[in-house]
Amino acid sequence: MVRFDNVGMRYGVGQEVLRDISFDLPRGSFTYLTGASGAGKSSLLKLMFLAHRPSRGMIEILGRDLSRLPRQALPELRRQIGVVYQDFRLIDHMTVFDNVALPLRLSRTAEAEVRAHVDELLGWVGLADRTGATPPELSGGEQQRVAIARAVIARPRLLLADEPTGSVDPDMGDRLMHLFQELNRIGTTIVIATHDIAMMERHRAAVLRLVRGELSAGPLTAAGFGSTGFGGRPH
Amino acid sequence: MFLRSLHLLPRGALSSRLVPAIIATMVLLLTLASAAAIGIERSLASFQSELAGRYTVELPTAQTGAVDDETVARVVDLLAETEGVIAAEVVPAQTMQTLLEPWLGRDAAVGDLPLPVLIDIVATPGMTLDPAALAERIGKLVKGARVEAAVESLDEIGEIAGAVELSAYCVVALVAFCLAAVVVFATGAGLAAHHGIIEIVHQIGARDRIVAREFERRFLILGFVGGLIGVAVGAVAVYGFALYAQSLDSPFLPAMGDFMRALVPLLAIPPLVAALTTATAGLTVNRALRRLA
Ligand SMILES: Nc1ncnc2c1ncn2[C@@H]1O[C@H](COP(=O)(O)OP(=O)(O)OP(=O)(O)O)[C@@H](O)[C@H]1O
Ligand SMILES: [Mg+2]
Numbered sequence: 001m002v003r004f005d006n007v008g009m010r011y012g013v014g015q016e017v018l019r020d021i022s023f024d025l026p027r028g029s030f031t032y033l034t035g036a037s038g039a040g041k042s043s044l045l046k047l048m049f050l051a052h053r054p055s056r057g058m059i060e061i062l063g064r065d066l067s068r069l070p071r072q073a074l075p076e077l078r079r080q081i082g083v084v085y086q087d088f089r090l091i092d093h094m095t096v097f098d099n100v101a102l103p104l105r106l107s108r109t110a111e112a113e114v115r116a117h118v119d120e121l122l123g124w125v126g127l128a129d130r131t132g133a134t135p136p137e138l139s140g141g142e143q144q145r146v147a148i149a150r151a152v153i154a155r156p157r158l159l160l161a162d163e164p165t166g167s168v169d170p171d172m173g174d175r176l177m178h179l180f181q182e183l184n185r186i187g188t189t190i191v192i193a194t195h196d197i198a199m200m201e202r203h204r205a206a207v208l209r210l211v212r213g214e215l216s217a218g219p220l221t222a223a224g225f226g227s228t229g230f231g232g233r234p235h
Numbered sequence: 236m237f238l239r240s241l242h243l244l245p246r247g248a249l250s251s252r253l254v255p256a257i258i259a260t261m262v263l264l265l266t267l268a269s270a271a272a273i274g275i276e277r278s279l280a281s282f283q284s285e286l287a288g289r290y291t292v293e294l295p296t297a298q299t300g301a302v303d304d305e306t307v308a309r310v311v312d313l314l315a316e317t318e319g320v321i322a323a324e325v326v327p328a329q330t331m332q333t334l335l336e337p338w339l340g341r342d343a344a345v346g347d348l349p350l351p352v353l354i355d356i357v358a359t360p361g362m363t364l365d366p367a368a369l370a371e372r373i374g375k376l377v378k379g380a381r382v383e384a385a386v387e388s389l390d391e392i393g394e395i396a397g398a399v400e401l402s403a404y405c406v407v408a409l410v411a412f413c414l415a416a417v418v419v420f421a422t423g424a425g426l427a428a429h430h431g432i433i434e435i436v437h438q439i440g441a442r443d444r445i446v447a448r449e450f451e452r453r454f455l456i457l458g459f460v461g462g463l464i465g466v467a468v469g470a471v472a473v474y475g476f477a478l479y480a481q482s483l484d485s486p487f488l489p490a491m492g493d494f495m496r497a498l499v500p501l502l503a504i505p506p507l508v509a510a511l512t513t514a515t516a517g518l519t520v521n522r523a524l525r526r527l528a
Pocket of ligand 1: 011014017035036037038039040041042043044086
C-alpha cells in the first residue's frame with residue numbers, strides 16, 4: 001500500500017532531512033507518525049503525497065512505484081490521496097462549501113450529489129452554519145475542520161493528515177478521530193502526524209517514530225501503542 | 236464544459252486594469268494598420284479601374300512647329316473611326332495651361348510656346364487598344380505622334396503602394412506578436428500570484444488542462460472584449476479619416492462604400508484576437524505546469 005525502501009530526502013542542495021527510511025504500511029492500516037518538532041514528519045508526508053521527490057530509495061504508493069510513474073498518471077493517483085496540511089491551505093476566495101466540494105467537482109461528480117455529500121460532512125464536523133463563509137472569516141479550529149472535510153470528502157484510499165487536531169479542543173479532536181476511524185473502517189489507509197500523546201493514548205494505533213530524520217525502532221511501540229508489525233523494518 | 240468554471244482563481248484575478256487596456260490598445264493599432272493596408276489596396280484598385288481604357292495621344296510640336304487645327308481634327312476623326320474607341324477629345328489649351336502652370340509660372344506666355352496637343356481617348360470598356368499600332372497610323376498624319384496607355388504610368392505608383400501595403404501588414408504581424416507577448420507576461424504574473432491555489436488544486440489531482448482552462452477562459456474574455464473595444468475605436472477613427480479623404484474628392488481614393496465594404500473582414504479581429512490570447516495563455520500555463528512535478 002505504502003512502502004518505503006531506504007529512502008532519503010533533502011530540500012534543494014541541503015543536507016538530508018530524512019535518511020534510510022524503510023517501512024511498509026498495509027492496506028487499511030491506521031498509523032501515527034510522531035517525533036519531535038523538526039524530526040521530519042511533514043517532510044515524510046510530503047513524500048507520501050507526491051509533493052516532493054526522494055533523493056534516493058524507492059517509494060511505492062497505492063501499489064505504484066513512483067520512480068516509474070509517468071507524469072500523466074500523477075493526477076489520477078493524487079485523487080486517491082486525501083491530504084490535511086499542517087497549515088490547512090484552503091482557497092481563500094472560495095466559500096467553505098466550495099473548498100470542500102472541490103475534490104468532487106474535479107472528478108466531475110454530479111452537482112446534486114456534491115451538495116448532499118458536502119452538506120452532510122460539514123454537518124458532521126460542526127460547520128453546517130458556516131458553509132457560506134470564506135476561510136479568512138473562520139477561526140483556526142474551524143479552518144482545520146474544513147481542511148479535514150476537503151481531505152476526506154472524496155473517500156480517498158490513502159489519508160495523510162499533518163497535526164489534524166492541533167487547533168481544536170479535545171472534544172472536537174475526538175470527534176475528528178472518530179471520523180478518521182470511520183473512514184479507516186471502510187478501507188482507507190490512514191497516516192496521522194502528531195505529537196499529541198494524550199490523543200494517541202485515547203485512540204490507539206500503530207506508531208512510526210522519527211528521530212532527527214530517521215525511524216527509530218519504536219520504544220513507543222514497546223510502551224504499548226498497539227502493534228505495529230512494521231516499525232522500522234522493510235517487509 | 237469549456238465555459239463551466241470551477242472559479243479556481245479569484246474574481247478579476249488577471250484583469251488588473253492594465254491588461255485589458257493594453258489589449259484594447261494593441262487591437263486599435265492592429266485595426267488601424269489593417270485598415271491602412273486595405274485602404275491602400277482599394278485606392279490602387281480604384282485608380283487602376285479609373286485609368287483602365289484611357290489612353291493619351293500626344294502630337295509633338297518640337298520639330299514640326301504647331302499642329303494646325305485641321306490636322307488635329309483629322310486625327311480626332313481617325314480615332315473616332317477606330318474600332319474600340321468610344322470617345323476622343325482634345326485636351327483644351329486652357330487645361331494644358333493649368334497643368335503646366337506649376338512648372339512654367341502663371342504669367343508664362345503659353346501661346347508663345349509650341350505646346351504639344353494632347354488627345355484623351357476612352358476605349359470601350361473591356362477593350363484594350365494597341366498603342367504602338369495606333370501611333371503608327373496617326374504618325375502618317377503627324378510625324379512623331381505618340382500614344383500611351385494611362386495605366387502604364389501607374390506601375391511605379393503601384394510598386395510604391397505595394398511596398399507600403401506590405402509594411403502595413405508587417406505592422407499587423409508585429410502587433411499580433413506583441414499582443415501574444417503581453418499575454419505570456421500576464422499569464423506568468425497570474426501563475427505567480429496564484430501559485431498557492433495552483434499547488435493546492437494540483438495536489439487534489441486536477442489535470443493541467445483544468446488549470447489551463449481557468450486562464451484560457453479569462454483570456455478568451457479579455458481578448459474578445461479588448462478586441463471589440465479596439466476595433467470599435469479603430470472603426471470610428473477610420474471612418475473619420477475616410478470622410479475627410481472623401482472630401483478631397485481625389486481620383487486616388489476609392490469610393491466610400493467600396494472602402495467600407497473592404498473593411499468588413501476587420502470584424503473578424505475580435506474573435507481572432509480572442510483565439511490568439513486564449514491559445515497563448517493555454518500554452519503558457521501548460522508549459523509552466525509541466526515544470527511542477
Ligand atoms: N521547505 C523546506 N526547505 C528547507 N528545509 C526544510 C523545508 N521544510 C522543512 N525543512 C527542514 O526539514 C526538517 C524537517 O522538517 P519537518 O517540517 O518535516 O519537521 P516536522 O517533524 O514536521 O516538524 P513540526 O512538528 O514542527 O511540524 C527541519 O530541519 C526543517 O528545517
Ligand atoms: Mg510538520
